[in-house]
Amino acid sequence: xxxxxxxxxxxxxxxxxxxxxxxxxxxxxxxxxxxxxxxxxxxxxxxxxxxxxxxxxxxxxxxxxxxxxxxxxxxxxxxxxxxxxxxxxxxxxxxxxxxxxxxxxxxxxxxxxxxxxxxxxxxxxxxxxxxxxxxxxxxxxxxxxxxxxxxxxxxxxxxxxxxxxxxxxxxxxxxxxxxxxxxxxxxxxxxxxxxxxxxxxxxxxxxxxxxxxxxxxxxxxxxxxxxxxxxxxxxxxxxxxxxxxxxxxxxxxxxxxxxxxxxxxxxxxxxxx
Ligand code: SAH
Numbered sequence: 001x002x003x004x005x006x007x008x009x010x011x012x013x014x015x016x017x018x019x020x021x022x023x024x025x026x027x028x029x030x031x032x033x034x035x036x037x038x039x040x041x042x043x044x045x046x047x048x049x050x051x052x053x054x055x056x057x058x059x060x061x062x063x064x065x066x067x068x069x070x071x072x073x074x075x076x077x078x079x080x081x082x083x084x085x086x087x088x089x090x091x092x093x094x095x096x097x098x099x100x101x102x103x104x105x106x107x108x109x110x111x112x113x114x115x116x117x118x119x120x121x122x123x124x125x126x127x128x129x130x131x132x133x134x135x136x137x138x139x140x141x142x143x144x145x146x147x148x149x150x151x152x153x154x155x156x157x158x159x160x161x162x163x164x165x166x167x168x169x170x171x172x173x174x175x176x177x178x179x180x181x182x183x184x185x186x187x188x189x190x191x192x193x194x195x196x197x198x199x200x201x202x203x204x205x206x207x208x209x210x211x212x213x214x215x216x217x218x219x220x221x222x223x224x225x226x227x228x229x230x231x232x233x234x235x236x237x238x239x240x241x242x243x244x245x246x247x248x249x250x251x252x253x254x255x256x257x258x259x260x261x262x263x264x265x266x267x268x269x270x271x272x273x
Contacts, residue, residue, distance in 0.1 A: 014091075014092040016088060016094040021098050023098050024212070025131045034126050039058045040058055042063050043063055045063055046084065046098065048100050090119075103128065105132075135212070139208055141242055142246050143179070143246060151177065152178075157185070183239075184235065187226060191226050204243075204244070207226070208242065210239070211240065226241075
């Protein structure tokens with residue numbers, strides 16, 4: 001990492017602190033106390049597109065907001081940390097760098113932390129509720145269960161551009177619960193690949209869209225049919241995919257009528273009006 005010239009002009013003590021903060025999966029109630037405290041007193045907040053309006057509404061009105069969203073098609077070799085964030089920190093201003101879920105789970109928080117360390121900018125990582133945990137709790141699907149799975153894997157369905165086209169087998173174990181982040185786009189191929197790697201076609205699968213938000217939707221199916229069912233249901237992103245017997249152990253809270261698990265696919269909304 002090449003430090004910007006500004007780095008040289010400032011004495012060490014003048015740097016601001018960058019807080020890499022997890023915003024959780026969406027529901028503001030799932031912010032940590034520390035994230036909440038940092039947000040309500042922030043002077044500068046740099047946020048991802050994944051962070052919702054309700055959470056951004058906690059930021060003081062006079063604070064500077066910097067959208068650093070990275071959409072599909074952004075040059076993957078671009079520096080992870082936004083230049084404006086570095087500028088503010090090097091000018092001695094504290095910055096809250098707000099990320100969806102947890103900063104260290106598929107959030108490139110590790111790359112940003114590396115850059116900050118290389119530039120000797122003080123930083124702190126504030127854990128957040130990752131989408132897998134939010135989705136599991138909100139839908140009543142346990143991620144482990146003594147009768148179903150004793151391990152859980154968080155994986156991305158999108159391999160790096162430089163990875164071989166099909167390295168799923170190298171990245172996911174043959175058994176246990178599998179949670180796929182960024183997995184909706186190529187779900188049919190992923191499901192077929194998991195079957196060819198030995199998972200039974202009848203393995204239950206849940207897709208959770210907008211987990212923990214009022215717009216949450218859940219689609220239940222199995223590996224053989226989920227790709228097609230997802231295409232028909234046209235679920236909104238962000239969404240994640242839970243694969244494994246734990247899905248059959250879903251416990252639906254009494255307020256929401258249970259869908260018979262024998263007739264997949266079934267779509268349910270989180271809150272019935
Ligand atoms: N750091 C984040 C993940 C960033 S990658 C975390 O720990 O949760 C972005 C992916 O996260 C999305 O493609 C989706 O798979 C998942 N995701 C994030 N928020 C979600 C939500 N509210 N509901 C479902 N999936 C979500």
